[in-house]
Amino acid sequence: MAFTSPTFIAFILAVVLLTSLAPSPAGRATVLFVANLVFIGSYVTSPLQVAPLAVFLALCWALVEAVRRTRSGAVLAGGLVAVIATFVVLKKFSFLGDGLVLPFPYLLVGLSYILFRVLHLMVDAKQGELPGAVSPFRFFNYTCNFLSFTAGPIQRYADHAEQSQRPLVLDEDTVYRAFARTIVGFVKVGVVSAIFNYLFDNLSTRILADVAPSWPVFCAIYVAAAVAYTVYLYANFSGYMDIVIGVGRLMGQDLPENFNQPFLARNFLDFWARWHMTLSDWFKTYVFNPLLKVLATRFTSAKAGPYLGVVAFFVTFLIMGVWHGTTAIFVVYGLLMGAGASLNKLWQVMAVKRFGKKAYKAFCERTAVICFSRGLTLAYFAFALTCLWTDLNQMTSLLRHLGATGVVASYVGLAAAAGLAFFVWDTVTAWAAPLRAGAASVSGGVVARNIVLALQILLIVTVASFFHKAPEFVYRAF
Amino acid sequence: MSQDTTYAKLTEIFHDVFDDDSIAVTPELTADDVDEWDSLSHIRLVLAVEKKFGLKFSAAEVGRLKNVGEFVSLIEAKATTA
Numbered sequence: 001m002a003f004t005s006p007t008f009i010a011f012i013l014a015v016v017l018l019t020s021l022a023p024s025p026a027g028r029a030t031v032l033f034v035a036n037l038v039f040i041g042s043y044v045t046s047p048l049q050v051a052p053l054a055v056f057l058a059l060c061w062a063l064v065e066a067v068r069r070t071r072s073g074a075v076l077a078g079g080l081v082a083v084i085a086t087f088v089v090l091k092k093f094s095f096l097g098d099g100l101v102l103p104f105p106y107l108l109v110g111l112s113y114i115l116f117r118v119l120h121l122m123v124d125a126k127q128g129e130l131p132g133a134v135s136p137f138r139f140f141n142y143t144c145n146f147l148s149f150t151a152g153p154i155q156r157y158a159d160h161a162e163q164s165q166r167p168l169v170l171d172e173d174t175v176y177r178a179f180a181r182t183i184v185g186f187v188k189v190g191v192v193s194a195i196f197n198y199l200f201d202n203l204s205t206r207i208l209a210d211v212a213p214s215w216p217v218f219c220a221i222y223v224a225a226a227v228a229y230t231v232y233l234y235a236n237f238s239g240y241m242d243i244v245i246g247v248g249r250l251m252g253q254d255l256p257e258n259f260n261q262p263f264l265a266r267n268f269l270d271f272w273a274r275w276h277m278t279l280s281d282w283f284k285t286y287v288f289n290p291l292l293k294v295l296a297t298r299f300t301s302a303k304a305g306p307y308l309g310v311v312a313f314f315v316t317f318l319i320m321g322v323w324h325g326t327t328a329i330f331v332v333y334g335l336l337m338g339a340g341a342s343l344n345k346l347w348q349v350m351a352v353k354r355f356g357k358k359a360y361k362a363f364c365e366r367t368a369v370i371c372f373s374r375g376l377t378l379a380y381f382a383f384a385l386t387c388l389w390t391d392l393n394q395m396t397s398l399l400r401h402l403g404a405t406g407v408v409a410s411y412v413g414l415a416a417a418a419g420l421a422f423f424v425w426d427t428v429t430a431w432a433a434p435l436r437a438g439a440a441s442v443s444g445g446v447v448a449r450n451i452v453l454a455l456q457i458l459l460i461v462t463v464a465s466f467f468h469k470a471p472e473f474v475y476r477a478f
Numbered sequence: 479m480s481q482d483t484t485y486a487k488l489t490e491i492f493h494d495v496f497d498d499d500s501i502a503v504t505p506e507l508t509a510d511d512v513d514e515w516d517s518l519s520h521i522r523l524v525l526a527v528e529k530k531f532g533l534k535f536s537a538a539e540v541g542r543l544k545n546v547g548e549f550v551s552l553i554e555a556k557a558t559t560a
Contacts, residue, residue: 128536129539286537286541292517293521293524296522308518309518352514
């Protein structure tokens with residue numbers, strides 16, 4: 001079911017209405033259960049297509065329950081290996097070759113995010129963090145919640161369980177805010193991401209074609225394509241989050257936020273605290289922290305800290321990169337992310353050591369430094385994302401055409417241009433702040449906010465008429 | 479163990495881990511208030527607390543700590559059940 005399709009809109013309206021008609025915890029859980037089945041069912045045409053997912057879920061539930069009952073480290077270790085191995089086989093990771101591939105097409109969507117939820121449940125079950133036994137019914141509703149089935153946000157089980165027991169309270173303001181949030185999501189997906197996807201398609205076709213344009217033009221088009229893809233990815237993904245968070249509120253689910261203005265991040269580490277936050281938190285909690293803890297227990301010197309961090313960053317981002325896709329280019333993506341985080345940390349350590357805490361802090365607060373740091377961060381991320389729209393051969397060919405000079409010139413050029421754009425943006429928004437405050441105070445903001453809502457809907461309808469169809473949700477592919 | 483003793487021990491650990499004797503360890507103190515309280519030093523802090531108080535924290539407990547007040551509550555809850 002495409003998220004911008006009339007079918008999906010009709011589906012969520014039906015689910016919200018049914019939830020309102022059966023607002024008790026049991027009623028809502030039943031509506032959610034049926035909705036999840038219908039949502040998954042919309043992707044399949046035969047029972048065989050959904051059989052691997054059903055077997056995977058049954059295996060995962062049994063293993064979570066085994067770990068919860070035994071609280072045994074050996075059962076946990078065996079369970080983790082079994083779940084990850086099954087996931088790798090079902091996702092058809094390229095290093096496996098053709099030997100273990102099931103001989104029929106089946107549903108893969110949702111599997112990656114089910115994995116996160118199951119691993120979290122198993123680790124927490126071992127450490128006594130689960131609020132109680134997880135029934136198969138609740139397990140299905142948690143792992144296959146249609147709102148977060150394909151891309152998160154990755155909600156903690158304890159929060160999901162607690163919210164499902166809470167009474168559904170919907171007042172006028174809550175309903176308005178939920179609708180407004182959902183509309184913003186549709187604007188991001190149907191307007192912004194559609195426009196930038198169109199631009200990206202046209203630009204990337206030119207640089208991935210057999211006949212490349214001249215070198216300076218090639219560099220310029222590459223930078224433009226990298227930026228267009230980044231904006232498309234952000235608008236598409238964060239728009240989808242706005243939609244599910246808005247709809248979730250109408251169903252009594254407070255899904256966690258997944259984005260916090262990531263392009264305002266002043267460095268790469270800050271960026272990952274603002275982008276796909278539930279995924280970052282998951283990796284921090286279940287990979288980075290435990291790994292760093294093991295390393296720091298073995299190497300106790302305070303001086304070793306940053307270097308242990310570098311190891312932990314590389315391992316964490318490498319796993320995150322490989323999780324994104326099944327081919328070698330995703331290893332490159334993970335290594336680039338690990339390098340970004342490590343260089344960022346080592347620079348901070350070196351700068352503090354050389355200039356002192358106070359001087360470094362004062363340096364970081366200068367307007368020019370803030371804007372340029374944002375530019376450097378955005379440029380690095382946009383370039384690393386190239387791994388998500390090329391394969392290894394295309395990436396190699398791209399780098400050959402750019403050359404070392406082209407890579408450096410493109411990066412510095414984009415960082416400087418973005419830094420300048422951030423400066424202009426900050427200046428204009430500061431200047432416009434009183435105007436926004438004035439508009440918000442008209443009729444207590446009611447008139448202004450309804451005009452904004454109406455204009456957004458008009459914009460969606462207008463732009464949708466230009467495109468034959470809105471872009472599909474990008475993270476479904478991962 | 480009284481709360482004062484817990485805060486006194488924590489203050490010692492904070493001053494040692496962040497190499498800064500001026501940090502006032504209060505319940506409201508968060509990572510945003512201490513320049514060097516990042517993901518790396520957070521783990522050093524957790525390890526130092528585990529050692530000093532003879533406790534062990536789970537992955538989820540380490541991940542969800544939001545401020546010193548929550549840390550103290552966790553230490554006291556763990557110390558009671560240990």
